[in-house]
Amino acid sequence: MSGKILKRDIVEKFAVEFDLTKKEATKQVDFIFETIIKELKEGNTVAINDLGKFEIKERAARIAINPATLEKVNVPAKKTVSFKASMKLKELFK
Numbered sequence: 402m403s404g405k406i407l408k409r410d411i412v413e414k415f416a417v418e419f420d421l422t423k424k425e426a427t428k429q430v431d432f433i434f435e436t437i438i439k440e441l442k443e444g445n446t447v448a449i450n451d452l453g454k455f456e457i458k459e460r461a462a463r464i465a466i467n468p469a470t471l472e473k474v475n476v477p478a479k480k481t482v483s484f485k486a487s488m489k490l491k492e493l494f495k
């Protein structure tokens with residue numbers, strides 16, 4: 402497979418690997434994704450060995466410049482999801 406992998410591709414692989422129906426595999430994959438999202442919403446960091454760490458980071462308010470008009474624009478502070486790959490994952494792509 403080249404390009405991008407979609408959730409349905411993960412579900413299919415999960416179903417084959419664990420001999421499940423696609424419906425059962427979808428429920429389990431959804432549970433994993435929903436758990437990660439729920440923990441992030443609660444302010445927790447989600448660390449998955451050999452993959453990496455998901456966490457919420459605060460981005461400070463700043464002034465940006467619109468490149469088309471060169472006008473200064475205020476960008477408010479916000480929270481964003483950050484992912485940091487594990488050393489093991491990084492090593493695979495050296």
